[in-house]
Amino acid sequence: MVVGTSSLLHAGYHxxxxxxxxxxxxxxxxxxxxxxxxxxxxxxxxxxKSMPEQYRWGVNRLEEFLSPLVKKGLRSVMLFGVVKPESxxxxxxxxxxxxxxxxxxxxxIKYKFPSLHIGCDVCLCDYTSHGxxxxxxxxxxxxNPESVKRLVELAVAYxxxxxxxxxxxxxxxxxxxxxKEGLLAANLSHRVSLMAYSAKFASGMYGPxxxxxxxxxxxxxxxxxxxxxxxxxxxxxxxxxxxxxGADFLMVKPALPYLDIIRDAKEDFPNHPIACYQVSGxxxxxxxxxxxxxxxxxxxxxxxxxxxxxxxATVILTYYTPRMLEWLDELDQ
Ligand SMILES: NCc1[nH]cc(CCC(=O)O)c1CC(=O)O
Ligand SMILES: [Zn+2]
Ligand SMILES: [Zn+2]
Numbered sequence: 001m002v003v004g005t006s007s008l009l010h011a012g013y014h015x016x017x018x019x020x021x022x023x024x025x026x027x028x029x030x031x032x033x034x035x036x037x038x039x040x041x042x043x044x045x046x047x048x049k050s051m052p053e054q055y056r057w058g059v060n061r062l063e064e065f066l067s068p069l070v071k072k073g074l075r076s077v078m079l080f081g082v083v084k085p086e087s088x089x090x091x092x093x094x095x096x097x098x099x100x101x102x103x104x105x106x107x108x109i110k111y112k113f114p115s116l117h118i119g120c121d122v123c124l125c126d127y128t129s130h131g132x133x134x135x136x137x138x139x140x141x142x143x144n145p146e147s148v149k150r151l152v153e154l155a156v157a158y159x160x161x162x163x164x165x166x167x168x169x170x171x172x173x174x175x176x177x178x179x180k181e182g183l184l185a186a187n188l189s190h191r192v193s194l195m196a197y198s199a200k201f202a203s204g205m206y207g208p209x210x211x212x213x214x215x216x217x218x219x220x221x222x223x224x225x226x227x228x229x230x231x232x233x234x235x236x237x238x239x240x241x242x243x244x245x246g247a248d249f250l251m252v253k254p255a256l257p258y259l260d261i262i263r264d265a266k267e268d269f270p271n272h273p274i275a276c277y278q279v280s281g282x283x284x285x286x287x288x289x290x291x292x293x294x295x296x297x298x299x300x301x302x303x304x305x306x307x308x309x310x311x312x313a314t315v316i317l318t319y320y321t322p323r324m325l326e327w328l329d330e331l332d333q
Contacts, residue, residue, distance in 0.1 A: 025309050027302070027316075029073040029328055033119060033275070034321035037212050038062075038101040040083040050208035051280055052287055054319055056082050059104045063112050072325040076117040078167060078317055079105055081126045082213050091135050092127035092150060096157035100127070106161040119165035119195060120158040122151055122179070131217040133170040133225060142225060147172045152182040159183055159192040167195035167251070171225040171238075176245035195275060196247035199235040199261050202226035205254050205281025212280065235261050236268060243269050249315065253277035256304050259311040266312025275315040276308050283319040298327055 013019050020026055037056045039046060044058035045065075057065050066074070081102040087094050094100055102120060109118055124147065125133045134147030147170065155166040156179075166183075168175050176196055183189040202223045210216040227234055239250055250269055252262045255276035265274045286304065290297035301320045308316055318324070 023306070023310075027305055027309060027324070027328065029325060030075050031309070031314065031316055032074075032321045032324055033076040033078050033315060033317045034069070034074060035078040035080060035121075035277075035317050035319060036065075037080050037082050038105045040081070040087065040099070040101045042101075048208065048212040050211045050284055051319065052284075052291075053322075054212065054283075056212065059101055059108055062105060062108055066109065066113060066116070069322055069325060070113050070116060072322075072329065074116065074321065074325060076119065077109070078119040078121055079163075080121050080213055083127060085129075085214070088127055088129040090129055091146075092124040092154070095124065095127040095150075096153045100157075103157060103161045106158065106163055110162040117164050118162065119167050120155075120163045122155045122158065122166050122168040123170045124150060124154075125170075125215045125217070126213050130219065131215055132220075133222065134172055140220060142172070144172055144174070148175050148178045151175050152178050155179045156182045156186050156188070159188045160186065163192060165193045165195050165249075167197060169197040169200060169253075171197065171200050171222075171227075173241075174245070176242045176247050180246040193248040194246060195249040195251060196242035197251045197253055197277075198239045198242040198247065199250075199252045199258070199265065200226050200238075201229050201231075201235075201254065201258065203229065203254050203257075203279065203281070205257075205279050205285075208280035208284045229257075232261065232264065236264055239265050239268060243272060247272070249273045249275050251275040251277060251317075252313075254279040254282055255308050255313070255316070256282055259307060262308060262311040262313050273314040274312055275317065276311075276313040278304065278308070278316060278318040278320070280319065286320075298323075302327070 013022050039056040039058045042058040042060045046056040048054050079102045123133050134142045137143045250272050252258050255278045262276050286300045289295040
C-alpha cells in the first residue's frame with residue numbers, strides 16, 4: 001500500500017544533524033539564570049538537604065564558587081538572601097542595609113566578575129519574622145501599600161549596590177510601577193531592568209526553597225497573594241498588569257506544570273522576553289527520581305528545559321545551570 005508522501009516524517013529526523021533543524025530553538029548558555037543563596041555567615045558552604053548539590057554560600061566563598069562557573073560560560077545569576085532568625089522582624093528592616101548578605105554579595109560579584117549579570121530577587125519573606133512576603137495588618141492580612149513601600153526601598157538599595165536587574169517575587173499589587181518610579185527617582189532606571197514574577201502560582205513545589213531560605217510563613221499560607229494553580233485568566237491579567245506597569249521581562253513560575261501559561265504569556269506579550277522558573281520542587285523531583293534510577297538526569301533536564309523553550313520561554317531560571325554548562329560543552333564535542 002502506498003501511503004501519501006506527506007505522511008512520511010522519519011527521514012526528516014533520522015540523522016542526528018537534522019534533529020536540531022526540527023527544533024525551533026536550542027538551549028544556549030545565555031538563556032540560563034542560576035538562582036543562588038547567599039548566607040549571612042560569611043564562611044558558609046552549607047548544603048541544602050532537600051536540594052542536593054545546592055548550597056548556601058557565604059560572601060567570603062563566592063569567588064571559589066562562581067569562578068569555575070563563569071569560566072564555563074555562566075552569564076547571569078539571581079540572588080536570594082538567607083539570614084538568621086534573630087535578624088528578622090515584621091518589616092524586614094535589615095533587607096535594605098549592609099547587613100543583608102545580598103547587598104554585600106552584589107559588590108563582591110561586580111568586582112570579581114564584572115561581566116556577570118546580577119539579578120536580585122526582591123521580596124520581604126526572607127527577612128520577615130512572620131515569613132510572609134509583605135508587611136501585615138494586625139489581623140494578619142497583607143498591608144499592600146506598606147508592603148510596596150518596603151519593596152521599593154529594597155529594590156532601590158539593590159540597584160544602588162550594583163544589581164543589573166531587580167525581580168520582585170512578592171506578588172503585591174502595583175509594585176512594578178512603584179519600583180520603576182523609585183528607580184527613576186534614583187536615576188537608575190536606565191541601567192536596572194525589572195523582571196516581574198507575574199504569574200506566580202501558590203504552588204506545592206516551593207518546599208525545598210523555603211527550606212533553603214528558612215522562609216516558610218510562620219502562620220497561614222500565601223494563597224491571598226500567589227495565584228490559584230488553575231487560574232489561567234487571572235494569570236493573564238497578572239501578566240498584563242505587570243507589562244503595563246513597565247516590566248522588562250515577564251516570568252511564569254513554576255515552569256513545567258505551567259507551560260500553557262508560558263504560551264499565553266508569549267501570545268499576549270510577543271514583544272517581551274518571557275522567563276520561567278524551574279523551581280526547587282521541580283529540581284528535587286527530577287533529582288530524586290534520577291537518584292532512584294527511575295529517570296535519566298541529563299535527559300530529563302534537557303527535555304524539561306526544551307519544553308519550556310518550545311512553550312515560548314526565552315530565559316530559564318534553573319538550579320541545573322551548573323550541570324547544563326557542562327552538558328552543553330559536551331554537545332559541542
Ligand atoms: N518570594 C518567595 C519566593 N521566592 C522564590 C520562591 C521559590 C523558588 C523555588 O522554589 O525555587 C519563592 C516561593 C515562596 O516561598 O513562595
Ligand atoms: Zn516572598
Ligand atoms: Zn513571595
